Amino acid sequence: MSLTHQEVEHIAKLARLELTDEQKARYRGQLSAILDYVAKLQELDTADVPPTAGGSVLQMPLRKDEPRPSLSAEELLANAAQKQDNQFKIPPVFE
Amino acid sequence: MQQALAKGEISSVELTQATLESIKKSDLGLHAFLHVASEQALQTARQADADRAQKVDKPLLGLPIAIKDVLSVEGMPCTCGSKILEGYIPPFTGTAVKKLQEAGAIIIGKTNTDEFAMGSSTENSAYGRTNNPWDVTRVPGGSSGGSAAAVAAGLVPVALGTDTGGSVRQPAAFCGVTGLKTTYGRVSRYGLVAFGSSLDTIGAFGRNAKDVAAVFSVMAGHDPLDATSANAAVPEIKFDQRDLRGLKVGVPREYFIKGMQVEVEEKTRAAIEQLKALGAEIREVSLPHTEYAVPVYYIIAPAEASANLARYDGIRYGPRVDANTLWDVYFKTRGRKFGAEVERRIMIGTYALSAGYYDAFYGQAQKARTLLTRDFERAFMDVDMLACPTTPSTAFVAGAHENDPLAMYLEDVFTLPANLAGVPGISFPVGFDNDNLPIGMQLIGQQFREDLLLRAVDVYQQSTDWHTKTPASLDMENQ
Numbered sequence: 001m002s003l004t005h006q007e008v009e010h011i012a013k014l015a016r017l018e019l020t021d022e023q024k025a026r027y028r029g030q031l032s033a034i035l036d037y038v039a040k041l042q043e044l045d046t047a048d049v050p051p052t053a054g055g056s057v058l059q060m061p062l063r064k065d066e067p068r069p070s071l072s073a074e075e076l077l078a079n080a081a082q083k084q085d086n087q088f089k090i091p092p093v094f095e
Numbered sequence: 096m097q098q099a100l101a102k103g104e105i106s107s108v109e110l111t112q113a114t115l116e117s118i119k120k121s122d123l124g125l126h127a128f129l130h131v132a133s134e135q136a137l138q139t140a141r142q143a144d145a146d147r148a149q150k151v152d153k154p155l156l157g158l159p160i161a162i163k164d165v166l167s168v169e170g171m172p173c174t175c176g177s178k179i180l181e182g183y184i185p186p187f188t189g190t191a192v193k194k195l196q197e198a199g200a201i202i203i204g205k206t207n208t209d210e211f212a213m214g215s216s217t218e219n220s221a222y223g224r225t226n227n228p229w230d231v232t233r234v235p236g237g238s239s240g241g242s243a244a245a246v247a248a249g250l251v252p253v254a255l256g257t258d259t260g261g262s263v264r265q266p267a268a269f270c271g272v273t274g275l276k277t278t279y280g281r282v283s284r285y286g287l288v289a290f291g292s293s294l295d296t297i298g299a300f301g302r303n304a305k306d307v308a309a310v311f312s313v314m315a316g317h318d319p320l321d322a323t324s325a326n327a328a329v330p331e332i333k334f335d336q337r338d339l340r341g342l343k344v345g346v347p348r349e350y351f352i353k354g355m356q357v358e359v360e361e362k363t364r365a366a367i368e369q370l371k372a373l374g375a376e377i378r379e380v381s382l383p384h385t386e387y388a389v390p391v392y393y394i395i396a397p398a399e400a401s402a403n404l405a406r407y408d409g410i411r412y413g414p415r416v417d418a419n420t421l422w423d424v425y426f427k428t429r430g431r432k433f434g435a436e437v438e439r440r441i442m443i444g445t446y447a448l449s450a451g452y453y454d455a456f457y458g459q460a461q462k463a464r465t466l467l468t469r470d471f472e473r474a475f476m477d478v479d480m481l482a483c484p485t486t487p488s489t490a491f492v493a494g495a496h497e498n499d500p501l502a503m504y505l506e507d508v509f510t511l512p513a514n515l516a517g518v519p520g521i522s523f524p525v526g527f528d529n530d531n532l533p534i535g536m537q538l539i540g541q542q543f544r545e546d547l548l549l550r551a552v553d554v555y556q557q558s559t560d561w562h563t564k565t566p567a568s569l570d571m572e573n574q
Contacts, residue, residue: 007446008442011442011445011446011449012442014445014449015401015429015441015442015445016405016408016425016426016429017426017429017430017433017438017441017442018426018427018429018430018431019430019438023435023438027438027439027442030439030500030501031439031442031443031446033500033501034393034439034443034500034501034504035443035446037389037390037393037501037504038390038393038394038456038460039390040386040387040390041387041390041391041394041456041459041460041463042455042459044384044387044459044462044463044466046459046462046463046465046466049462049463049465049466050462050465051458051461051462051464051465052461052462052464052465052468052515053293053461054279054293054323054517062322063319063322071186071187075186076186076411078184078186079182079183079184079186079411079412079413080410080411080412081409081410081413081414081415082415088410088411090410090421090424091418091419091420091421091423091424092420092421093421
């Protein structure tokens with residue numbers, strides 16, 4: 001299966017990736033080859049097979065939902081590119 | 096080394112200083128480390144010496160260990176081999192590393208990895224590749240290539256890696272060391288940067304099964320901070336066996352494929368003969384859906400990665416590419432800071448999960464994953480573990496798969512199935528090829544039976560000396 005240029009642009013938009021034209025052209029070929037390869041799965045009859053979502057056979061135990069100490073706002077903001085008044089600073093969401 | 100420490104022949108500070116010295120000397124040619132934590136390591140070493148003087152008993156007291164740079168250690172950079180986390184310093188330590196620290200281990204530094212653990216050669220690191228200590232023109236495998244190379248070169252006795260599709264076992268094979276992939280849920284992933292959440296596991300490298308077991312025993316166990324951590328008992332692993340009588344080992348016929356390197360098949364078969372000579376019963380078994388493992392994995396892992404990596408947007412951590420709108424901050428930061436393999440996988444995953452394609456790709460892969468898991472369940476009704484090659488060939492030359500991502504994916508053909516089924520596996524050296532590159536064999540076990548794998552490898556290592564071989568460059572240095 002071959003992805004079109006428009007499909008590559010659409011996927012990149014969904015994934016929030018700015019790509020150059022050169023990247024789009026290169027990925028188009030590479031992604032098409034990968035999708036061709038994984039299409040091999042279509043030959044399997046899985047009509048009566050349930051899906052596997054996780055990796056473990058064991059029940060994952062739940063913990064009680066209780067308040068616990070956590071990191072301070074200062075520690076959590078320490079890695080932010082921009083901050084102001086103890087909050088993350090971002091460009092406007094709406095014009 | 097632990098014995099020398101315990102007897103007081105060498106202090107933790109001396110050992111740590113020697114470790115830091117040898118990293119300074121040898122790592123220029125290897126690039127196994129992304130960050131060396133000299134100050135913190137020496138400080139911990141002083142504490143370890145004080146503890147020892149007070150007769151404090153801790154299982155890993157004073158032991159130097161390297162950590163793959165996808166695991167959070169408070170106060171040490173965590174880049175995941177990516178420019179998008181350049182400068183990020185985690186404000187907390189993950190559970191697995193914390194347990195090692197509590198057991199007295201000394202964190203020496205962070206090791207190189209393919210960006211976000213995506214790759215089989217460590218060439219996808221944004222900070223430059225790691226070289227294989229056996230031949231520096233070749234890759235160490237990946238994605239935990241830095242940790243494997245650091246152990247192979249004798250820079251540290253043990254190191255942590257992670258294994259999502261073979262990222263501990265394949266570099267262990269390429270570097271001639273012992274590497275354990277744990278059962279899904281066995282070791283808490285709190286503090287591990289997520290890649291494929293239904294596949295990611297934390298594992299360990301060492302020169303032999305006993306060293307790996309020492310680290311594994313400390314890390315394993317339930318953790319309330321990780322909702323996928325299993326509440327399964329961790330048995331004490333006793334290395335009191337001299338033979339393998341009573342052990343049933345299956346040899347899956349689908350793991351000996353056309354096109355694999357002749358010496359890899361020969362040495363693997365010879366090692367299986369050795370298991371037999373040690374008393375194991377060898378049976379041929381079949382895992383009929385093995386050929387679907389690569390396509391299943393390269394839908395499921397990218398799908399999960401595309402969701403997990405959505406958090407890197409330049410807002411809360413990592414560098415930001417400035418722009419006038421929030422949309423452009425996301426678009427430019429991600430587009431410019433992610434490397435090619437990460438972008439490819441995010442795009443494959445996004446496509447496989449997108450409207451109109453979900454059932455054909457992701458849904459079908461989840462069902463095929465069930466078939467692969469059933470293959471293992473059926474095999475384990477007859478045998479205790481499986482023995483097979485870890486990789487189809489030995490370490491390849493750097494750049495060999497540069498423009499062919501699919502060829503790189505096929506390197507994982509023998510390691511992916513264990514991740515899809517959530518079972519543990521261990522790779523250990525069983526010989527060398529004609530170019531004197533190490534060959535690894537893999538044992539795959541039932542869920543939560545790491546103890547059986549480690550004990551079997553220990554018995555093998557008592558009767559052979561492949562695991563004691565070190566790279567020639569290292570021998571020269573030690574003279």
